[in-house]
């Protein structure tokens with residue numbers, strides 16, 4: 001940070017928003033100035049978890065922070081200059097629009113919106129009003145991803161021509177009372193896990209320009225909702241796949257699932273497995289490839305291939321990680337007017353890629369990815 005000013009931020013929704021609040025309590029460039037959460041039980045759980053995570057003294061501070069039942073009252077209160085939104089997915093667009101229109105900088109959970117056209121509308125407000133907007137992708141702020149991205153952008157990997165990205169759960173459906181598995185409320189695995197997985201790969205490749213997408217989406221486990229008293233029917237995708245082709249000829253293959261009847265080698269040790277979750281990300285260049293999550297670099301060797309630890313600069317190795325890194329980057333952008341790393345422009349491209357997977361699954365055809373230059 002170049003400036004000592006703190007950004008007063010209000011956190012909305014204390015599910016995932018707990019992490020936003022903890023990052024805001026830890027990160028010196030930000031001041032947790034307000035909280036909006038209508039559910040008293042959630043707030044009390046958050047307070048006791050804060051005491052366990054950050055200590056009693058910090059948890060006591062929470063009693064002095066203004067609290068609101070609704071994000072709209074908080075946005076109009078004058079207590080905050082920025083809002084961190086962790087509402088259910090189908091509320092993201094309306095809440096972001098409302099806060100931007102009230103002159104506040106916004107950082108919003110993923111997915112930024114439920115469709116690309118909404119994200120374009122938000123981005124127009126952001127750039128017209130000169131505000132800062134960022135979407136939550138805390139995983140970008142990890143040394144391994146940053147190191148891979150840097151090598152891809154500098155050409156150290158040679159020509160980056162393909163990425164393989166998977167987040168697969170054998171049994172791990174986030175029912176979330178119903179909205180998490182309903183396609184009209186922004187549920188489904190593509191918008192939940194797929195957005196992380198496609199973005200991990202896209203980011204590590206250096207954000208090439210997407211051109212076309214072929215995809216498929218499946219809903220196979222709706223019978224597991226029987227007897228669950230969900231607020232919305234289970235009709236969203238629980239397995240999605242996609243292939244993205246970029247303007248430079250590179251490709252990205254994605255697969256993601258909440259549930260599937262498939263084994264991972266680890267699962268073979270047992271006959272009944274309650275649930276299993278695994279992620280893979282491989283970025284392939286003509287000179288070297290990166291196994292991002294394992295932090296390995298693979299390159300040609302006279303005897304086959306050499307496998308080394310992923311090299312990284314001191315700056316990257318010592319960077320502020322995860323939610324704190326993300327909040328710090330957002331605060332820096334809001335305080336200086338610079339573009340944040342997770343920008344509104346990127347959010348548009350990301351939403352168009354995801355939307356194209358959905359369209360391709362419906363039509364059975366490859367779908368061009370729309371490009372909007374703002």
Ligand SMILES: NC(=O)c1ccc[n+]([C@@H]2O[C@H](COP(=O)([O-])OP(=O)(O)OC[C@H]3O[C@@H](n4cnc5c(N)ncnc54)[C@H](O)[C@@H]3O)[C@@H](O)[C@H]2O)c1
Nearest residue numbers: 013014015016036037038039070071086087088089109110
């Ligand atoms: N970045 C990640 O790794 C990650 C992980 C999980 C979820 N998420 C995203 O976070 C978002 C929230 O997911 P969740 O699992 O926390 O959902 P959730 O339903 O558990 O929590 C949402 C919270 O918002 C509160 N709320 C509802 N209306 C409100 C209002 N008008 N004003 C203020 N608060 C209000 C609810 O009381 C609830 O506590 C989703 O969009 C999801 O995709 C991101």
